[in-house]
Amino acid sequence: MLTAINDAGVWAGRMAWALSGWIVKLMGKVPLFGPIVQRYETQYAEANHGSSEPLSEKTRDFFAR
Helix, strand or coil: CHHHHHHHHHHHHHHHHHHHHHHHHHHCCCCCCHHHHHHHHHHHHHHHHCCCCCHHHHHHHHHHC
């Protein structure tokens, strides 16, 4: 019984994720929201591809100030 409820929750989460992605792509085609969505996509891609220093170094640098 719990497995069925869990599976339904997983399915609902995946469908919600897919639907939200579809809505964002659709909004990107609307002239009012298109530039906003494109700018967000650019910034998101840059944030994910940037090199990040380990948390231990960030913490050390923070407390060294």
